[in-house]
Every structure is written in structure tokens, then in C-alpha cells.
Amino acid sequence: MKKTLLTGTAMLCLAAPAFADELNIYYWSDSIAPELIEKFEAETGATVNLDGFNSNEDALTKLQAGASGYDIVTPSQHFVKIMIDEGLLEDIDAKDLAAYGAVDERWKGQWWDPENDYSIPMAYGTAGFAVNRDLYDGPVDSWSVYFEPPESLQGKIASLSYPDEVVGAAELYLGVPFCSEDKSEMKKVYDLLMAQKPFVAAYSSDNIENRLGSGEVAAHFWWDGNVLRTRDAGANLEYAMPKEGLVGWLDSYVVPKGAANVELAKKFIEFMSTEENATIQYNYYAHSAPVKIDESQAKYTPENAPELFPTVPVQFSKACSPAAQDLVTKVWTDLLQ
Template sequence: MKKLITASVIALCAATAANAAGQLNLYVWSESFSPELIEKFAKEYDVKVNVDGYTSNEDLLTKLQAGSSGYDISTPSQHFLRIMIDEGLIQDYGANTLKAYELIDPRWKNQWWDETQAYSIPVAYGTAGFAVNTNEYTGPLDSLSYFFEPEAPLAGKIAMLSYPDEVVGAAQLYLGVPFCSENADEMKKVYDLLAAQKPSVAAYSSDNIASRLASGEVAAHFWWDGEELKARVNGAPFAYALPKEGLVGWIDSMVIPNGAPNRENAIKFIEFMSEPENATEQMNFYAHSSPMTLVADKVVYTKEKAPELYPEVPVEFSRTCSPAAQDLVNRVWTQLLQ
């Protein structure tokens, strides 16, 4: 989902000054938006759309905390969206007054990450878990135990992400430790599990996941549902585990950072991306579930074709933790990677 794009431009020509008329500056998950839709929007509204990509919520948060980013739209995940609202980093742009608001699936409206739905319109959701190369591993996929307490043929052939967010969450699901625990003893159990797993981990990396898994360098990789799905439908021998303990969930939303130089174009883009035809095309491109109203007969990734997107196991969404709880997560991860 998240390969770095630096200053890529999807428009008729390179951007001039960031606050020039007729521009829109996106800072979003890398390769997350359909280039065809961006081109369509650019032509329809006579707007140059400049796209930069990030690979972690932490990168986005750091950029916005620094101020004067020059960006008009970003797409944080739910727990970072809550932080951005609380820290005053993004605008109340009256999202709940837009037509886009009416098109949100009711289960995703006015959730804890944006109770009034004034700051955000959701654009995609999904899960994080383990994907396997079925040429390398043909065993069961119904429990996290096979990955956190691996035996042959997974021993030494597992890769994890380079940051703790969803990995620690999955470990907590396996152990029955609540997200955002402030209990040091509970988090020691998480550390002990990950430390015992470490000899079986070939890499802690969020880059080149598809190639690492496809080459057989590893047999299992912590990954995202839609990324595994896209690779699988293109012929890769991959499968996505649906463990009984559950999966870590995420939902990304379109927000407008403070100081956005092209606020009106940002709102036009949010409305445009939320239209059913465009939301459907975006889901078909991104291969993650859409929280918007769709054109049902045009959805490519149906339940029959994409079980990854329709898990029948528990899904627990990452939370915005207290400083004390986040400190314990950071300690677990720092100690693990020493």
C-alpha cells in the first residue's frame, strides 16, 4: 500500500507555486489514489493535481506538526486522525454538510475518531495481518499462533513491518491484551511473545513486501489485505490469513490540513471522490474496501472474488492511546529491535 513516491505530479505539467490558482496538493498514502481518477478530476475542474506519498502515519503526523506543509488533503488512519483533531492540525471543513457525508455507509459515520464528522470523509478501510506464499507454506491459516510461535516451515521465514503500530496490535489480539493497555505486566507479555518470535523473523521491513514474499525469501509477511489481494489476482501464489483471534483494522479519511492553500479545490476533490461512480472506481483500483455508497454491479472485488476484504473473524481497530500506553508500546518495540 505504501511504497514511497517523492514529488510525483499527476497533471498536465509540473506545479508552480504551491498557492497558485487551480492547484491541489495531495499528501496521501503512496499509490493509494487512482491515477485515472486524478486525471479525470484535473480535466473536469481545470486543476493541476500534485501528489506526494508517505509510508506511515507517523511521517504524516510529523509533517503536519512541523506546520506550513503546503498540502491540501491528507489521508490519516483513524487513530492518527483523532490525534490531529486534538492537536488542532486539521480543519473543520464542515464535512458533515457535504453531499459526501450523505454517501457514507452509516456504520462509518460519526465514529470516535471524528464524532461530529466535521473534519473528515472516509475513503478506504481494511485490515493488517499475515500473508503467505503458498508455494512455501501450505499449513493452516486460522490462528495467529502459526506466526507468533512458528515452527517449520515458517521458522526463520517470517517478516514483520518496520514499525510497531499494527504488529503490536496483532500480538495483543493473540494474547488477549487490550489495545492501549497501560499495564506494564500485560505489555511485558507482548514483548516476551515478540522477543521469542524474533529468531524466526528474517526482516523487520515495510518496503518491498511483495517481492520479498514472491521470491520465497520469506514464507509469511505481515501485510495489508488489499496489497495481498492485488498481488494474488495478478497471479502471485499468495493467501491472506483469517485467524480466529482477529485482525487489526484501519480506516483512512480525507482531511484538510491547517493552512491548506487550495481549500476549495480540496473540498471539490473530496466531493468528487465520494461520488458512487468514482468511489467504485477507486475501490477497484486500490483493492481495499470502500466506506462509501458504490455502484454494486461495477464492484470488481466481490465477496466471492476477494474474501480478504470481507473477513468473518473479529476486527479490532487501532485506537488512539494515552501517552502512558503509547510509551509502553514504544518501549516494547525499541527493546525488541535492539
């Protein structure tokens, strides 16, 4: 009898809804300052659970699979658009939040969330490539260095494990528009990547700091702020400014449909967007802040952080049509078959 009682209690516990003061965040790995998480927990008494992803695709797949259990996700602009179109996000009336007032005008009413219903920007930046200056001393002013590497870089470059921004960069280099549905144009992208493949050591989005910082490879496809942080930590890196341009991204806080704790999620977004906290976040994350920060406290300036202030055109990734996306996937599976 006692046993039945115990089992009964255990089942009741399992069946009970998630604790009201738990916030589950699915974010780019290590993208939020730990001290802010602690501060938020102290201020609200809530428990924050963090779970990291390394690609927008992972985030999208998890939300599509349903009942992800997350209250906040931080995808990039083109995935925000897809998630909204697919009905995966909660309408949080973002424009009524105090955080919205802090957002820079240039990020309001953008194509991915024209009515500002679903998202509050978190960080923005670019995707390009970086070189380890201990290993390579040539020029980095063009994507040709990366896609058609000189002999000193052959076998010493690494790419990402997902096509998203890599294909975008190849398109910039070739002058092919993003999300092209033209097979002959995408064939050119494929040919370029295929010709590059013999010189690529790895296609991997994990552990990039180590691979490039330790000199395992001499050039790596990467993001601006990550290069900055690793360079600040002592690695001799340079973020390339290719004349063909960089691939732009902007990550936003969004709330998945059916999230258990929408109010707490909104509270967290407000919390992260105050001037004081946004500054702490900027100094930690080292990617540009799309909300107002305290410039006098900002750690990174054009002088010490050239990565964040590109001198070449920046083109933001778009949400491709299914037909265009199929071509991107075809390029990638044919490349790695």
C-alpha cells in the same frame, strides 16, 4: 543592472503564493486510482501533486513539523483522532458535503470524529498476515502461526518497520487490550515479539509485494487489499483469518490546518465520493469502500476477494494515551535495540 532585474524577478516568483489550482495530496503510496487523478485534473484544470507515505506516524510527524504544504492527507482513524486533538486539521464541515451523504451509516459519528467535522472516509480494511502458498502449506487460522512460527516458516517471516498494527496484532493474540497502560501486560507482548525475532527475516514496510510475491519470505504482516491485489497479479498468496481477530483500520480524507487550497481539497473529496468514481477507486485500490458504490460494476465480491470479507472479529486500532504509547515504543525499541 540587467542581472539585478533578473534576480528581482526570480525572487518575486519565489515569493508569490502557490498557484491557485494546485492540489497537494499526501497519501498512502499508490492508494488512489491514477485514472481518477487524470480525470480530476481534466475536469477542474487543476494540477495534482502526489506524495506517498508508508505509515501513519510519518504523516503525523510531517503535519506536526508544520507548513507541510499538503491540502489533503489520508490517515487512519486513530491518527485522525490525534490530529484533531492536536489541532492539526481544518474544520471542513464534512457533514455538509455531498460526499457525507454517500458515507455508510456505520462510519458516521464515530469516536475519532464524532461531529463529522473533519473527515470523510476513503477506504477501510484490516491488517493481518499473508503467506506465500508456494512456500508454506500449513494452517493459517491463528496468530500463533505468525508469532510462534512452525519450523517451515522460521527465518521466512517479515514484519513491518513500525509497531502500530504489529503490536495490536500481538495484543489480539495474547488477549491484551489495545493501548494497555499495564506494564506487566505489555511485557508479555514484548516477550512474544522477542521470542519471534530470531525467526524474522526483516522488519520493513517497503516493497512488501516483492518480498512476499517473489518468495524472499513466506509470511508477511500486511493489509487485506494489498494481498488481494498481489494475488490478482498472479502471486500464490493467502490472507490469514486468525481466530483471535484482525486489526481494523479506516483511512479518511482530512485537510491539514492552514492548507493553501481548502476549496479545491473539498472538491476533490466530493469528486472521489461520487458513486461512479468511488467504484473506479474501489476496483483499483482493492480495499473496502466506506461510501456507496455501484455494486454491479464492483470488481471484488466475497467469492473472488475473501480478503475483504473477514470471517473473524475485527478490532479497530485506538488512539493510545501517551503513557500507553510510550509502552508500545518501549516494546519496539527494546525489540530492535
